[in-house]
Amino acid sequence: MPLPKLPTRPAAILDLNDTEPDLLPPLTQTAKGTPAPAIKTGSRAPALEARDVLQNEGTIDQSSSFKLPSATTPAQSPVIAPSKAQTTKKSPAPRTPARRTTKADSGVRKLFVLDTNVLLHDPSSLFRFEEHDVFLPMMTLEELDHQKKGMSEVARNARQVSRSLDTLVSEHRQLDEGLPLSGLGHKDAVGRLFFQTTAMASTLPPDLPMGKADNQILGVVRALQDKHPTREVVLVSKDINMRLKARALSMSAEDYFNDQVLEDSDLLYTGMLELPENFWNKHGKGVESWQQGGTTFYRINGPLCNQFMVNQFVYFEGSMPLYAQVREVNGKTAVLATLRDFTHGKNNVWGVTARNREQNFAMNLLMNPECDFVSLLGQAGTGKTLMTLAAGLAQVLETKRYSEIIMTRVTVPVGEDIGFLPGTEEEKMQPWMGALEDNLEVLNMGDADGGGNEWGRTATLDLIRSKIKIKSLNFMRGRTFLNKYLIIDEAQNLTPKQMKTLITRAGPGTKVICLGNIAQIDTPYLTEGSSGLTFVVDRFKGWPHAGSVTLQRGERSRLADYAGEVL
CATH class of the missing domain: 3.40.50.1010 (5'-nuclease)
Structure with a gap:
């Protein structure tokens, strides 16, 4: 040329x-x-x-x-x-x-x-x-x-x-x-x-x-x-x-940087925003409030409103504490809605109550029928799988909002592969679903369904397992899930293209929940900035029918919490 x-x-x-x-x-x-x-x-x-x-x-x-x-x-x-x-002397760039x-x-x-x-x-x-x-x-x-x-x-x-x-x-x-x-x-x-x-x-x-x-x-x-x-x-x-x-x-x-959603994982959208101490001084004038369906709504005006995201959780822990969710943003005006307190025993979900602020935010997203996509991030022991399963069982067996729970995950081994596994699709996926069995055991220990004896717990567990289907990612292409509660576990090991393939399987009435910890990626060529979980969190933020929460505090045990800090 x-x-x-x-x-x-x-x-x-x-x-x-x-x-x-x-x-x-x-x-x-x-x-x-x-x-x-x-x-x-x-x-x-x-x-x-x-x-x-x-x-x-x-x-x-x-x-x-x-x-x-x-x-x-x-x-x-x-x-x-x-x-x-x-x-001018020529020199290489x-x-x-x-x-x-x-x-x-x-x-x-x-x-x-x-x-x-x-x-x-x-x-x-x-x-x-x-x-x-x-x-x-x-x-x-x-x-x-x-x-x-x-x-x-x-x-x-x-x-x-x-x-x-x-x-x-x-x-x-x-x-x-x-x-x-x-x-x-x-x-x-x-x-x-x-x-x-x-x-x-x-x-x-x-x-x-x-x-x-x-x-x-x-x-x-x-x-x-x-x-x-x-x-x-x-x-x-x-x-x-x-x-x-x-x-x-x-x-x-x-390196090929085009697939990097974020340069720094610390900049990832957490779904929460702590309000400053002078929040009410700058946003407390002309506040409008009303109640609808047991929820209190506030319309506030101020310079911080244009930084809010729809479905983002805001909190203020001062003399006038506030825990709310952003429902609408219009310039310097925003509409906030109060939350349901899932930390109280009367609001338990399948016998599970929230133990901290972030878990309460997550339960509000999981139990909201208008929220079609939920992403929960956090380290091991923060309660991602337990809360998701409890919310799924309550909406499948109690309120009948969904017909069944479908759980899948990418089969990436931490160590060496053990080879081919015998049996059907669910039997082959069973060794990868150890987290599911552990959490089902916890959820079945109580007397939520009146089965206080061994026979009652066994019958309840059989009923629960009949409503949970374990599927492999290899057979997801071309499928359509109608009125399902779809859980994607270990989503940090998925590529953005695989994540798109899974989420687009959702049909009418289906809710998709992505769980993962971007600090534990086992797939080659994937990083915290290019993971499919990071991709969907960044792309779905601000959509009225999606929400995300990054869980901060571990609730598994004091040993697990201390090991996560020092090891």
Whole structure:
């Protein structure tokens, strides 16, 4: 692709009013009568963050009189209108770690070389690099071909990538010039896709075996660096050792950050907000209150209202304590509703009462028929499974709101796998449902149903088990659950795509509850920021029919609480 023409006017008298201000590199003010220094395009590396891709809908406008040079052919140095009295030394762009930037931070398009595991992890990763170019080595295509067979999630992703590549290639004959990534309707992907069409000679150390696929991809990265000295060539891989080898060989390497919902797990939405001490001083004037259906509602006005989320819990523990849930937000006006006190024995749910503030918030969500999606996060022993099962049994067997409870979880072992298990689907899933059996035993110990003797407890347990179905994730695709109480346990080990597959199974009258602890992720390539549980908590916040609570305090035992703190 030819480079755009340089401006005819000197750099010192460029009319900046005709240009896009966010695309201009910084200008250095010079003394009167002295020539202006050369203007270099930026070289800061844009981070591959999920927020930048999902929320940034703009593209680079190259229609103005001041145009940034295209870097598809590095024939010239990215310098605009240098003065004759001053020369500029060419130097490679500094390689900075991945960070959150905008498109205007870099005037030169970077060239990203994708490892196979990136495509298998996210089939749409080809279109997540905005204005930058993507290069696929031949070894990446070869490994992609080896992974396409089977019914696993990896095989399905490999076939999806292959179909996308086939659609892009079918409309173009010349692959050497690159294919526009926007050809499939992805407006944000304004870069081009390049394939390795010829053999590339690399200068890797001779002790690296070139028969290994990773080393062949590293050789392609080195060859591209030698071929394009003015561009930054970056290897993108989910393999930590692959990135370490690349950096040891003086190559730029980054992780794939597009699937990261949050940079820091501490920023995750907790579903709660503690009100400041001066809350009533700033929001107590003109408060309206009314009662409806046994619930008291308050309409308040103040500067803090625009920070509220619908279904968020707010609390104030002062002289005038307040425990409420946000029902409506309209600018600086919000409607708060009081909560049902599940810490009191008369409001017990299947014999279970809340032991702390967060558990009370969670019980209000679990027992609310208008809340279709609930996510409960917290460390081990905070009561997530026990409260969820108690609320499910009360609404299935007592109020008949749901027909049955369906419980599922991802089968990721903590240690080594014990091999194949015999029996039916539920029998195979039984060893993974130890938490279910433990909590059913606790719920059946009391006399909630009048079965005080051994016979009564056994009959009650049989009735409970008849209303609980254990399902495997492998057979969820294509199903529709009507009027069910669906529990997804250990949801932190699910990918965002798997989480979408499960939640979209919900039919009319179905309630979905996701339980998990993002600090205990056992799935490879998943982190706290890219977990499916983090994904749904962030995307469902503020929806009127969803709620989330992060449980803080463990209630299992004093030994478990102390072990969680010191070990």
